[in-house]
Amino acid sequence: MARALPSPMDVDALLADRDTGIIVCCGSGGVGKTTTAAALGVRAAEMGRHVVVLTIDPARRLAQSLGLTELDNTPRPVVGVGEEAGGSLDAMMLDMKRTFDEVVLAHSTPEKAAQILANPFYTAVSSSFAGTQEYMAMEKLGQLRAEAERDGTWDLVVVDTPPSRSALDFLDAPKRLGSFLDGRFIRLLMAPAKAGGKAYLKVFSFGANLAASTLSRVLGGQFLQDVQTFVAALDTMFGGFRERADVTYALLKEPSTAFVVVAAPERDALREATYFVERLEAEGMPLAGVVVNRMQVLAAPGLSGSRAEAAAEQLDDRLDEGPGPGLTASLLRLHADLAEVATRHEARVARFVTSHPGVRVSTVPAGATDIHDLDGLRTVAAALAG
């Protein structure tokens, strides 16, 4: 069967291009997004770029290999990367709550900030707001980018995206925040604080009145009051929130941004990749390509699975009286198994390539063990660069 061969991304050209200012790695959970982001960061730094990598939830040993021993929301230099080439690599882990707190502190008066931070509703929102992590990743990306432009500290920002339910959540979070702010309901909630007291109820329609009293009944009065206090307190900074979210969103559409969609050769991961590729296209966001991690590759590619299986049987026949299957027969059977997996992986990638002509797809072979040091990241990056 003729297979569509993927035309790989030119990773080195992407990283070397000084116009590439932001690389966003996205994809479904468990496909190696963080590893890909870190590997790209290491390679770019060793090509002389000044890179900062924002990771969301790295595996402990990967984090340690990057010198990230604590989650303190501050980029730290990764020692031993890029110095020779005149480049540098900084890495950081996102602290969602702290990022949110910082936004509050930066955009309110100290008294107001204290009031917000102490509100029970804020505590809940800042740690479990549907999409808070996505929004804060976006916020942090904007901050890093602004800092890079202001101080010239970095010329490339690489971001990993949160392990969302869906890869699309990262793109949808700002919009969700927008609809939250523009919603009639939020205005209803803010009304009493603005109008002072309960007089607002009179000016609202019957429906709104009923809605508010129903909510009060369902949620309990105190809850609604907490929400109102919280929303009123956030009122002043919300505008700034939205503006920055819009700016960051616009930034993602600029040609200096490159999206790298990360996947694994599994049905679900490739389906998510499909959603993402189509969404980026619809939004006019620049897709650099798709990375398929964990591809099974064969060390003895010249030997077909079926031939290996047959040879193993022949050897078994010859060693009939021997003590169990010999080493070679076992290796041949192992090879036949691996060949089957490799064929399946290739077929899945081929199907993806066929249905997305024009999308560049790079593959990275599965390692025998996980990546947890800089050399491992260099190997991944080298595979990515082809």
Add this chain to the structure above:
Amino acid sequence: MATPPLDDAFDGVRLHVVTGKGGVGKTTVASALGLALARQGQRVLLVEVEGRQGISQTFGVPPLGTDEVRLVQDPSGGELWGLSVDAKAALLEYLQTFYKLGRAGGALEKMGVIDFATTIAPGVRDVLLTGKVYEAVGRTDGSRRGQGAHVWDAVVLDAPPTGRVARFLGVNEQVADLARVGPIHAQAESITRMLRDRISRVHVVTLLEEMPVQESADAVAELVAAGFPVGAVVVNQVREPVLAGPGLAALTGEDAEERVRADLALVGVRNGARTVGGLVAEGRDLAARLALETELSDEVAALGHPVLRLPSLPGGTEDGGVSVLADELAEQGVR
């Protein structure tokens, strides 16, 4: 390493919450568990809450909606039903049931309240989803809740991944703190009680790979600390090594390549340096992986919960793979 008996994780349990790191096969394991129980004559409801339609894909049925749909009718009399809980529909149904809202329901929808509650408000979405599960677990065929026999012998929940599961299950407690009075408060407290009860267990699915095992360990610790009873740890996609003990030892010998070359020549297979070296390299990779897996197996056992092991399916979960896994679970004593 000895692990506790499996009964600890299944005896008397009616709500099975299945979690795991993304990509470990959580939905497949939840489906296999539901099927295993149904094959033993139980009426089982399999619930998903993230709108992924993983159940419909696993069983090859049309996308699930807000109604429960029968997936499997077993000769034993058992049945497996599926449900994809949607927060919005659950909220409207909830308001309708408890408050007979009628016109107000529409008003809430128009005001954006429903959207607010299901996508923005912290936790409300999770409260609704867990609330629906709570309803299913407690549903009886009598005229009132608590009267008559339970409609479902078991409910299997395909829950959010390990990184979010403790927050998901703990949301009701948080809500009970925020909404200090009122029916939501009362409901939130009942749900928390059910999740902590001995009829509930959280099963954690993992692979024998570093990150999933690490996340499983973190999740188990987090769940235990939050007071949610942990059931079994399910090790998914276990590969039976074609090479073990003595074979692996032979690989480390200096003459390994020479022996392989001679054998290949014997059966007329190409035996150039690349093929011979490649076969040996594949064997050594396997040895490295097996060594890591052994180490990780010990870590899994050390978590102190019963361990189930499911085989890797060469053809993936398409084509009845779930059925194979269900039999495997039953064989290992799941009931």
